Amino acid sequence: MPQYHAKVFVTLKPSILDPQGRTVERALAHLGQPVSGVRVGKYIELQLSGERHEVETRLQDMAVNVLSNPVMEDVRWELEETREVAGA
Amino acid sequence: MPQYHAKVFVTLKPSILDPQGRTVERALAHLGQPVSGVRVGKYIELQLSGERHEVETRLQDMAVNVLSNPVMEDVRWELEETREVAGA
Structure with a gap:
């Protein structure tokens, strides 16, 4: 069965304030490293196996319903396919 | 001055246990969504401006010294360059 490596990026919606990002921004400014628009999100890696179409459906479902909060x-x-297990 | 959009990915080193990832993995298993190797990291977006070489140096410095803990x-x-500000 094909094996896949998934990367999931969870970001706050643009209209939602990001206090953690603001804190990072201020810390960097105090260190003499001016940047703007810092937004802190989550980056989740996981492996799953199955046929590509089915894996995509499952991943979309997990991403929306478990790994993120669709309100915010x-x-x-x-x-990305990582390997095909022999004999599957 | 050129403007850049940076994406920073912070992940736990492979040898470090990831209890948050384990929790997500178990939660997904209970929901009938078997996955493996879940690792939860941070995904930070920010904007900065300057000449590309200088921006790369600053970003590398921030990434290693502020945005991540190099021990773990x-x-x-x-x-990625987003736009050139006219007259800069």
Whole structure:
């Protein structure tokens, strides 16, 4: 059965304030490293196996319903096949 | 001055246990969504401006010294130019 490596990116929606990002921004400014628009999100890696179409459906479901809060967060993912298990 | 959008990915080093990832993995298993190797990291977006070489140096410095803990975490980043401010 094909094996996949998934990368899931969870970010706060643009309209939601990000106090953690503001804190990082201020800390960097105090260190003489001016940056703007800092947003802190989550980056989740996981492995799953199955046929590609089915894996994509499952991953979308997990991403929206478990790994993120659709009220406050956006989520996107990337999927890459890692190996085919012999004899599957 | 060129403007850049940076994406910074902070992940726990492979040898470090990830209890948050284990919890997500178990929760997904209970929901009938078997996955393995869940690792939860941080995904930070920020904007900065300057000449590309200087921006890369600053970003590498921030990524290693502020945005991650080099003892426990790996960090990598991507940089993309967003626009050139007229007259800069």
